[in-house]
Each structure stands twice: as structure tokens, then as C-alpha cells.
Amino acid sequence: MKVSELPPGRLYSVEPSTSLAEIARVMRHDDCDSVAVMASGALVGIVTERDMVEAIADGMNPLEAKADMVMSADPATVGEDEDVAVVAMRMMRLGIRHLPVVGRNGMPIGILSAGNLVAALDRRT
Numbered sequence: 001m002k003v004s005e006l007p008p009g010r011l012y013s014v015e016p017s018t019s020l021a022e023i024a025r026v027m028r029h030d031d032c033d034s035v036a037v038m039a040s041g042a043l044v045g046i047v048t049e050r051d052m053v054e055a056i057a058d059g060m061n062p063l064e065a066k067a068d069m070v071m072s073a074d075p076a077t078v079g080e081d082e083d084v085a086v087v088a089m090r091m092m093r094l095g096i097r098h099l100p101v102v103g104r105n106g107m108p109i110g111i112l113s114a115g116n117l118v119a120a121l122d123r124r125t
Contacts, residue, residue, distance in 0.1 A: 003087060004080040006120050008101045008110020013038040016045070016068035020055060023047055023067060034098040036108055037071045043108045045071030048098055077102045078112055088117045 013036040014023055023035055027049065037045035047067050055070045056062060078087050078099045091099060097114040 001084045001120060002080065003078055003082050003084060003101060003112060006084065006112070006116055009113055009116060011036050011100065011108055011110050013108075014047070014067050015039065016066065016071070018067045020052060020060065020062035020065045020067070020070065024052060024062065027052075032111075033113070034111060035067075036100055036111070037067045038108075041107075043075070043077070043100055043102075044068075045073045046075040046098060046100060047071045050097075072096075075100060077108070080104065080109075084117055084120050087112065088114075091117065 012026055012030055012032050014026065016037055016039050026035060027033065034046055034048040036043055037047060045068065047070060051070045051072065055065055076094060076099060078101050080101065080103060087099065091097065091114055099112045100108045101110040101112050103109045
């Protein structure tokens with residue numbers, strides 16, 4: 001099964017200067033657990049719930065701290081034509097639960113979560 005056969009999760013995006021408080025509002029409002037950090041139309045990072053928890057636990061002020069301070073810069077991505085089993089192994093190896101999906105033009109079109117992959121692989125058995 002290819003990534004293109006899965007419905008990618010909606011890609012929510014923020015600017016690098018977006019505060020953690022605003023990111024938390026986006027995550028709560030849109031019921032998402034990660035956001036892409038975009039600058040000039042390009043993917044420059046990703047902020048996940050895990051990043052948010054670590055930042056708060058480290059004492060960062062969510063009103064002052066910005067996305068570019070906590071994001072995983074230059075995140076790994078997945079292409080539409082990749083096999084979901086290979087992608088699942090990559091996620092496990094990298095210790096991540098979210099991968100932006102990029103289209104054939106290299107632009108992000110969605111997000112793939114570990115939950116999406118588990119559900120897809122479960123349907124195959």
C-alpha cells in the first residue's frame with residue numbers, strides 16, 4: 001500500500017514567529033497534534049504536542065516562546081509513492097510519530113501520523 005492510498009491528515013501550518021500559546025489554540029481548536037512551520041511557502045519545521053510539553057516543562061513562557069524556538073527544523077518527510085510499511089519502519093527508527101507528506105512537486109500536502117499507519121497496516125491483515 002502506498003502513502004497516496006491513505007487520506008493524509010490535514011496539514012495545519014503556522015509561521016516561525018507564532019507563539020506557543022497560539023499553536024496550542026490551533027491544536028485545541030482543530031483537534032490536531034502537530035503543525036507544520038512554514039516560511040515563504042516552504043516547510044521549515046514541525047511542532048508536535050511532545051515539543052509543546054517539553055517546552056512548557058523546561059519553563060518556556062508560551063506567550064513569549066515562538067515556533068522556531070521549539071520546532072524540529074528541516075523535518076523528515078514522506079513522498080506519496082512510498083510504501084506505508086517502509087514509512088512505518090522509518091518512523092520507528094527515527095522515534096517520531098508525524099511525517100509531513102509532500103506531493104510530487106515537493107510541497108507539503110498533508111501529515112501522516114503513526115495512528116494513520118497503524119490503522120492502514122491493520123486493514124491489510
